[in-house]
Amino acid sequence: MAETIRELVSEEEVEKxxxxxxxxxxxxxxxxxxxxxCVLKGGVFFMCELAKRITVPVSMDFMxxxxxxxxxxxxxxxxxxxxxxxxxxxxxxxxxxxIIDSGRTLSYLIQILEKRGPKSLKLCTLLDxxxxxVKPVTVDYVGFNIPDEFVVGYGxxxxxxxxxxxxxxxxxxVE
Ligand SMILES: O=P(O)(O)OC[C@H]1O[C@H](OP(=O)(O)OP(=O)(O)O)[C@H](O)[C@@H]1O
Ligand SMILES: Nc1nc2[nH]cnc2c(=O)[nH]1
Numbered sequence: 643m644a645e646t647i648r649e650l651v652s653e654e655e656v657e658k659x660x661x662x663x664x665x666x667x668x669x670x671x672x673x674x675x676x677x678x679x680c681v682l683k684g685g686v687f688f689m690c691e692l693a694k695r696i697t698v699p700v701s702m703d704f705m706x707x708x709x710x711x712x713x714x715x716x717x718x719x720x721x722x723x724x725x726x727x728x729x730x731x732x733x734x735x736x737x738x739x740x741i742i743d744s745g746r747t748l749s750y751l752i753q754i755l756e757k758r759g760p761k762s763l764k765l766c767t768l769l770d771x772x773x774x775x776v777k778p779v780t781v782d783y784v785g786f787n788i789p790d791e792f793v794v795g796y797g798x799x800x801x802x803x804x805x806x807x808x809x810x811x812x813x814x815x816v817e
Contacts, residue, residue: 643814643815644815645800645813645814645815645816646813646814646815647794647795647804647807647811647812647813647814648811648812648814649809649810649811650788650791650793650809650810650811650812651786651788651809651810652809653808653809655786656768656785656796656808656809656810657691659768659785659786660688660691660692660695660768660785661695663692663695663766663783663785664692664694664695664696664697665695666783667692667696667698667736667766667783668695668696668697668698671696671698671734671736672698673698674698674734675698675699675700675701675733675734676696676698676699676700676701676734676735676736677700677701677702677703677730677733677734677735677736677760678692678693678700678701678702678703678736678738679702679703679704679705679726679735679736679737679738679755680702680703680704680705680738681705681706681707681737681738681739681740681747681751682704682705682706682723682724683706683797683799683805684739684740684741684797684798684799684805685738685739685740685797686704686797687740687796687797687805688738688739688740688768688785688796688797689702689738692738692766701728701733703726703727703728704724704726704727705722705724705725705726705751706722706723706724707720707721707722707723707747707750707751708720708721708723709721709746709747720746720747720750720751722754729758729759730755730758730759730760730763731758731759731760732759732760732761733760733761734760734761734762735755735760735761735762735763735764736764736765736766736782737751737752737755737763737764737765737766738766738767739765739766739767739768740767740768740769740796740797740798741767741768741769741770741771741793741798742767742769742770742771742775742779742781743771743774744774744775744776744777745774745775745776745777745778745779746776746777748765748767748777748779749777749778749779752765752779764782764783765779765780765781765782765783766781766782766783766784767781767783767784767785768785768786768796768797769784769785769786769787769788769793769798769810770784770785770786770787770788771787771788771789771790772787773789773790774790786810788810791812792812792813792816793810793811793812793813794807794810794811794812794813795807795808795809795810795811796808796809796810798810800813800816
């Protein structure tokens with residue numbers, strides 16, 4: 643069977659939800675600066691769109707933590723491929739992720755970042771698959787809870803493809 647993509651969340655729905663999250667974050671961080679941490683590569687589309695909707699001062703940094711490689715199942719081994727450039731000391735830090743699945747990546751990342759002295763540390767994810775959780779993670783902002791299906795688009799890949807889709811879709815026709 644050929645590889646195809648079935649739309650799960652439309653471009654319009656994603657845009658609307660990103661605006662709502664931006665508004666909520668702006669209210670919650672009123673009078674403060676929020677330091678966004680983008681988890682590469684998947685989080686980059688979401689972080690850019692979200693940052694544009696936040697009305698309090700924003701600073702940004704990037705980190706790459708990988709546990710999936712080219713497959714559809716987490717290896718369970720989390721590697722830091724690129725660390726942050728700046729210190730988190732005294733900052734109101736908001737991690738921006740594309741998806742939380744088993745929770746392995748984020749529980750590991752939060753453990754590391756908490757030790758770096760942020761004033762606060764919160765988590766925002768575009769997508770969450772709560773029924774897949776292996777490691778507990780506290781999620782402060784969620785775009786959409788989705789079922790247990792492997793999704794692509796809006797930054798998410800399958801073997802590095804489909805990140806550029808403007809909507810969220812499910813890959814069909816793969817093992
Ligand atoms: O909750 P988990 O089961 O740990 O899965 C979530 C992680 O998987 C994806 O990253 P991936 O390793 O695919 O890297 P990428 O963002 O560079 O595609 C996603 O961006 C999360 O970081
Ligand atoms: N692309 C992609 N990466 C993931 N990482 C964890 N779950 C997923 C998923 O459903 N799709």
